[in-house]
Amino acid sequence: MIANADALLKPLKIKGLTIRNRVMSTSHAPGYGKDGKPQERYQLYHEEKAKGGIGLTMFGGSSSVGLDSPATPWNQISVADDSIIPYFQHFAERVHRHGAKLMIQLTHMGRRTKWDTDNWFPTVSSSPRREPASRAIPKAMEDEDFTRIIADYAAAARRAREGGLDGIELSSAHGHLIDQFWSPSVNQRTDKYGGPLENRMRFGIEVLEAMRAATGDDFVIGMRMSADELYAQGLSHEDCLTIATDYAGRGLVDFLNIMGGQARDHMAHAVVLPNMSFPVAPFVYLASAVKREVDVAVFHAQRVTDLATAARVVAEGHVDMVAMTRAHIADPHLVRKLIEGRDDDIRQCVGAGYCIDRIYVGGDALCIQNAATGREAFMPHVIAKAPAPRKAVVIGAGPAGLEAARVLAERGHKVVLFEKEPQVGGQINIAAKATWREALSGIPRWLLGQVQKLGVDLRLGTAATADIVNAENPDVVIVATGGRPGDIQVPGAEHAVSTWDVLTAKIQPTGSVLLYDETGQHQGSSVAEVLAKSGCLVEVATHDRMIAEEVGTTNQPIHLRELYRLGVIQTPTWNWPKSTRRATAWSPSCATP
Numbered sequence: 001m002i003a004n005a006d007a008l009l010k011p012l013k014i015k016g017l018t019i020r021n022r023v024m025s026t027s028h029a030p031g032y033g034k035d036g037k038p039q040e041r042y043q044l045y046h047e048e049k050a051k052g053g054i055g056l057t058m059f060g061g062s063s064s065v066g067l068d069s070p071a072t073p074w075n076q077i078s079v080a081d082d083s084i085i086p087y088f089q090h091f092a093e094r095v096h097r098h099g100a101k102l103m104i105q106l107t108h109m110g111r112r113t114k115w116d117t118d119n120w121f122p123t124v125s126s127s128p129r130r131e132p133a134s135r136a137i138p139k140a141m142e143d144e145d146f147t148r149i150i151a152d153y154a155a156a157a158r159r160a161r162e163g164g165l166d167g168i169e170l171s172s173a174h175g176h177l178i179d180q181f182w183s184p185s186v187n188q189r190t191d192k193y194g195g196p197l198e199n200r201m202r203f204g205i206e207v208l209e210a211m212r213a214a215t216g217d218d219f220v221i222g223m224r225m226s227a228d229e230l231y232a233q234g235l236s237h238e239d240c241l242t243i244a245t246d247y248a249g250r251g252l253v254d255f256l257n258i259m260g261g262q263a264r265d266h267m268a269h270a271v272v273l274p275n276m277s278f279p280v281a282p283f284v285y286l287a288s289a290v291k292r293e294v295d296v297a298v299f300h301a302q303r304v305t306d307l308a309t310a311a312r313v314v315a316e317g318h319v320d321m322v323a324m325t326r327a328h329i330a331d332p333h334l335v336r337k338l339i340e341g342r343d344d345d346i347r348q349c350v351g352a353g354y355c356i357d358r359i360y361v362g363g364d365a366l367c368i369q370n371a372a373t374g375r376e377a378f379m380p381h382v383i384a385k386a387p388a389p390r391k392a393v394v395i396g397a398g399p400a401g402l403e404a405a406r407v408l409a410e411r412g413h414k415v416v417l418f419e420k421e422p423q424v425g426g427q428i429n430i431a432a433k434a435t436w437r438e439a440l441s442g443i444p445r446w447l448l449g450q451v452q453k454l455g456v457d458l459r460l461g462t463a464a465t466a467d468i469v470n471a472e473n474p475d476v477v478i479v480a481t482g483g484r485p486g487d488i489q490v491p492g493a494e495h496a497v498s499t500w501d502v503l504t505a506k507i508q509p510t511g512s513v514l515l516y517d518e519t520g521q522h523q524g525s526s527v528a529e530v531l532a533k534s535g536c537l538v539e540v541a542t543h544d545r546m547i548a549e550e551v552g553t554t555n556q557p558i559h560l561r562e563l564y565r566l567g568v569i570q571t572p573t574w575n576w577p578k579s580t581r582r583a584t585a586w587s588p589s590c591a592t593p
Helices: 005-009 040-051 082-096 143-162 177-182 202-215 237-249 266-272 284-291 307-315 325-330 334-339 354-359 399-410 427-431 435-453 466-471 499-503 522-533 556-565
Strands: 012-014 017-019 023-025 056-064 101-107 167-172 221-226 255-259 297-300 321-323 391-395 414-419 457-460 476-479 512-517 537-541 569-571 585-587
Touching: 005 307, 005 334, 040 056, 040 082, 056 167, 082 101, 082 143, 101 143, 143 167, 143 202, 167 177, 167 202, 177 202, 202 221, 202 237, 221 237, 237 255, 237 284, 255 284, 266 556, 284 297, 284 307, 307 321, 325 354, 391 399, 399 414, 399 435, 399 476, 427 435, 427 499, 435 522, 435 556, 499 522, 512 522, 522 537, 522 556
Parallel strands: 023 056, 023 321, 056 101, 101 167, 167 221, 221 255, 255 297, 297 321, 391 414, 391 476, 414 457, 512 537, 512 585, 537 569
Antiparallel strands: 012 017
């Protein structure tokens, strides 16, 4: 049993709302919205967490309150008119039937969006300063903008209450409109909304007062905010403490959801959405500092991936509620498994960032481990037994083969799993050797434990020949043997080695190394880091516009930071000349660089 588990399972009361335990999922935008509404797919995704025992699930990260804050990017939710109310009502009914609570995050994006989408209105902000992430240049808000936008916030809050939701979280983080007024890195005004912090706080106060008036004092309203923007020109920790204590002291908020950092540019994104290169719970100290100063409930998220950490931060009094958002993408039933004493059955998030990286290129949030997430309408998280058991042979014990064997065994079939290598894991074993990506090894480790528990006949070091497979007399054969390094299609290929050879130490290059990367994925950058750390002088060349062009928002900045730190030469937009050039390492499309 996890130490301090009782602390996680205690109810939390906020005003008249009782949340059954201290585990939550924060508001995020999984890309499941349709026509600006949380329709069936969106609702089933959160209902699964409610089935799994979560206390509070929040939805609609960056749900827009106004027409000049478009909902199109990342398929977000629009709360700009009353047509949203029936969807809220149906959504709340789904989640409440399983005992969980449901809240929405409301926001105006300000400059953190695009003008040339939805209604084609100009973006607005405290000041006309370009935002690095969205690259939008907003107009400074004028008197009529304040009146309209504050009314939009209030109307959206009313719709949330009429929709039967249990509360609202006002987004004042990640560079949205409220914190665009707070932060001196954006706000250059000289009127009553600019200058000293007291003035910069004014707009947020007016918004919350209007939301309170629209919903009544008994409705739960909280706020997500940073406790340190970790940016020299931004809000300091002391600034953030002043804002938190002032807003809480005025009775404007019933909880504060505390995070660290901001999201003004690519590196800031990678910090505020920490991946596997970061330690677990890197910013809990900021939430703890706020909790010491306020009399309202304090929530916290950011890479809390395991229940042991979650239980500790609650039991020690650092926070009142802990968010495990990506952990629930990996396993929406983790609380139920904790209650049932099945800790080993929890599929733990490894911090790959695949889910979030997909969102930032217009995709939907899918899990690198759990294929059922986001597909609840047709793919169950709890595997039902088959009508009749069969005999199945699975060839290959990489992640695909292990998962196939696990699901077959859950269905009640007799499974034989062949793997020619002496250990399971396949290509993940290679990828996990690449510096900060070692946490990937958690994927086959969990799968191995599950297939062993389910009684799969695992035969390591055994190549699955036709005779061996036929001898099992199987009803079903699944081939999951993975890929191999591709053929090298460049002049001088006879001199090149694959990145598999480098990571498995089959080849140990020295001196100057040219690494040609044609995929733009993790492979090239990962191996460049490994080679540079071994003392090689490394140049990475690619035909893409930049190194690691296909790597997503939470991971690419980490790769680039490491390449710069290690002195790796980066040569983008480069094509092989007609004359032969030697390559020492090669990153084919199916290989680990």
